[in-house]
Amino acid sequence: MxxxxxxxxxxxxxxxxxxxxxxxxxxxxxxxxxxxxxxxxxxxxxxxxxxxxxxxxxxxxxxSKQEVFTALVRRTVAEISEDATSVVADAQLAPREAIVRAVRNTERSWAAHGRIMSAAVELGAVIPEIGVVWASTVERYAAAMTEILDRTDMPADGPGSAPEVARALCWMTERTFYRAYVEGAHVEGVRGAALTHVGDVCIGIWLAVLPAAD
The missing domain is CATH 1.10.10.60 (Homeodomain-like)
Structure with a gap:
């Protein structure tokens, strides 16, 4: 004892x-x-x-198999969602720098977890639970990017407001990376280059919507 x-x-x-x-x-x-x-x-x-x-x-x-893959998607998005909050948490970052970092984080997520992320996009249409998990992840990114855009002189409401722009561009970014991953999925070198190119394009679009002073 x-x-x-x-x-x-x-x-x-x-x-x-x-x-x-x-x-x-x-x-x-x-x-x-x-x-x-x-x-x-x-x-x-x-x-x-x-x-x-x-x-x-x-x-x-x-x-069921569907429950297994729903849990797998949840596990993956829990990991990648930390990137969104980490960028917002750094209040010292200027909006342009924060945007670049956020898009590059997204690029790295697709490079590391693209097979699961692309499956989430595709399965979301037939497995409602996965659709909800994936949509909430993109919306979480939109909320994070809204906080970043709120640091600029964007209007408070209307089509050009930070929330509206962030949400539209986050969904644009999601779909653009998805297409780049799927189209280069079976060619390692091509896939990596395609994701980097898409990252450059998305960064250019995000920065183009910022007020001139920012």
Missing amino acids: PSAETPPRRRRRDAPTKGDLREKAILDAAEELLEVESFDGITVEAIARGAGIARNALYFYFA
Whole structure:
């Protein structure tokens, strides 16, 4: 028995549980499969096999393949969404510098997670939960960019206001990067160059809408 002077050791609360590790293995397996197979071609059996568990065990964590990929999209966007808030949090950045950094962060996200991000765009039309997750991510970026544009002399309301411009340009940026990724998805060098080019184009458009004084 432990002595009065030595309290019993407790498991750290932040340590991942067995269930956490299983869920991570399932999502990692789904992500790996998505690199070589389409969503329609991926089976629950293949995901379970990649995670090192039986098919029935997978259903203990996710009710369907759709739920697995919804969770995978959530995990990915949670990571990339931090980029948006980090740019806004740096109040020392001038609007132009903040815009450049935000677009470059988006470019890096597409380079690192493009397969999942492009799948989110495509699956959002047929799996409502993914559509909601993806749309809320773009809107989160729009809110962040609105804060940046609010530091300029843009009008407070109307078509040329910071919220309206930020939202329109964020959706434009999302779709432009999506097209660049998909068109160069199977050629590594072409894909990287295409994403960089799109980043340059989007930065030019974002900067062009700023008031002249900014």
